[in-house]
Amino acid sequence: MASAYLDVRASFAIAKITSITSPGPAAHLFGLARADARALGYRDAENSGLSEPPVPVMFADEPELVHGWQDGVIEWESQWEYIDVCSFCFGDHSVLQCPRV
Secondary structure, three states: OOOHHHHHHHHHHHHHHHHHHOHHHHHHHHHHHHHHHHHHHHHHHHHOOOOOOOOOOOOOOOHHHHHHHHHHHHHHHHOOOOOOOOOOOOOOOOHHHOOOO
8 A cells, every 4th residue: 555645755855856957847846745745734633633643754854744744734623723612602612502592
């Protein structure tokens, strides 16, 4: 089975090599690798029971991939930030439990 992390790492390496020979297309390739790292971060946060999942080993020494992956984790976590807030009074309970409704 192929590793999604290895695929992203290989895409990032190809982008680095391309940046030496033709810088124009390389920017697009870097963007794709970072977007894939972000998607994996989102998936990892969704599937992890940990509040802060560890950075994948394949990304650990490439800051661009680490940042992309962390952006995905943050994106997943931010969607749950206001889940238990009442939409009527903004209290710390769901709207079904609101004493003001």
